[in-house]
Amino acid sequence: MGRKALGRGLGALLPEHSEDEGSRVRHIPVADIEPNPFQPRMNLDEAGIEELKRSIQEKGVIQPIVVRKLEGGRYQIVIGERRWRAVKEAGMETIPAIVREVSSAEEMIELALVENIQREDLNPIDEANAYRVLMEECHLTQEEVAQRVGKDRSTVANLLRLLKLPDEVQERILDGELSMGHARALLALEDPQEQVRLCREIIKNGWSVRKVEQVVRARRAVRREEKPKDKDPILRDLEEELQRALGTAVRIVQGGKKGRIEIEFYSNRDLERLVALLMR
Template identity: 35%
Template sequence: MSKRLGKGLEALISSYQTDDESYVDGLVPISMIEPNAEQPRQSFETENMNALIESIKINGVLQPISIRKIKKNKYQIIAGERRFRAAKFLNLKTIPAYILSVNDKSHLMELALIENLQRVELNAIEEAEAFAVLHSKHNLSHKEIGEKLGKSRSYISNSIRLLRLPDPIKNDLIKNNDSFTPGHARALLGILKNKKIKNKSIAILDAWNTVVSSNLSVRKTEQYIGTFSDSKNKILVDKKQKSEFLLIENEIKNILNTKVQIKSKIKGGQIIISFESKNQLKKLLRQIKNK
């Protein structure tokens, strides 16, 4: 995902009137600050957070967060929740902050979204959900969102379309795996537009499984989706049970956070759980015991 934007965060901040003795690196008590419920970033990867915590432990918070006053002695984060979380983890009492006068929710979301895009990339689903909020809740067209964020209208539209995917596929995108990217996902969306395929939910899950298990490139995935036809769909309908097993397989995989394979037979079958080390095996055993 490109980080080159039409407006930088600093440019946007400087366009807003500021509160409380204006645009300065003031130290604000962390106890007075709360997160924004509409923060575009929903997941905070442990590896990235640990690196940030170590950096702040050594150097302090070098870049102020941006907040707005919501009532007396209470502020809400506009941008910088990762820095806020890291500072809170380190039990810092104060954090440098820009206090901005931002009351329009679409502008608030815009600042938060750009901050995340510039610093640490949102995953494809978080980005799509943020675009969808700007469109549905704040009445911005796809073109307007693109202009504000330095993206094309088609980029915004294609991103939002990813939200139409079944949950197992969206969960795979959230993991940011190189083997299954937004490019693969957009190719799969072609199934939803194919009028010859009646059981689209079965077809798209089956196609996703094939793409992942065969490690297809985006180009190969596009070619594969292009082969779907009415006769292909009849085969897919017969594979309904296989797709049901696939959903269960994916659910177990998400719970245990490891590769899982279900092999079904006429009667019964096998569940194969993969592990990479003795420590991971012990962790899996603890997880299973606790369920």
């Protein structure tokens, strides 16, 4: 049996004409409404909800939420959980809502996730998780997901790759401490522990995406030049300690009783920073 093609976001749910919308909006008790179990946002911004609450107190709810009817006279949010939470915080007893017939849990998931994905302020990790849920619960391919949300398949694929990063790195992206650009640079490193270490260095030093890309290229070049089995474990440990201390790629080359230490720098300012660290 063919599936109903969705992916129009709010357009799939809200009436196209204002007169139709007016006839369908109801004022439903806030206490009778349940949150959406498929809300893609892992962290609902409390500051944002507080700002929305103040706006609602001043101007009211401009756009109704969308709900589906449950048994026992209750409702479940399809779209508009932030508005619902803001209304609750404002102490209002009812909220304007449009009741829609949603025939299956699969359709509920798709409608809720697609609308959120089409918003510009969705965190990359939240967006990636939304794609993952769409693929797993709605049995969609990356290409089908891309069609429903109106994005290139490569965009969907790149976001899904973020979910391969260690949990600590994903948390930093969720918190806004790392950008999508930083995350993509970290993906070029194969070792999860190295990804975490570099993540911490980025936050500590406030590195730009370009700086991180330079560091990653240098570290990958070092890995290509030498096989781990050819390097003395003690020297590898010393390299890692120096890299953590200096915040850049370091290579120790030993030949007999002599050797050299190679320290990467990427600009005059970076060189001055390294000299200052070494002169302490």
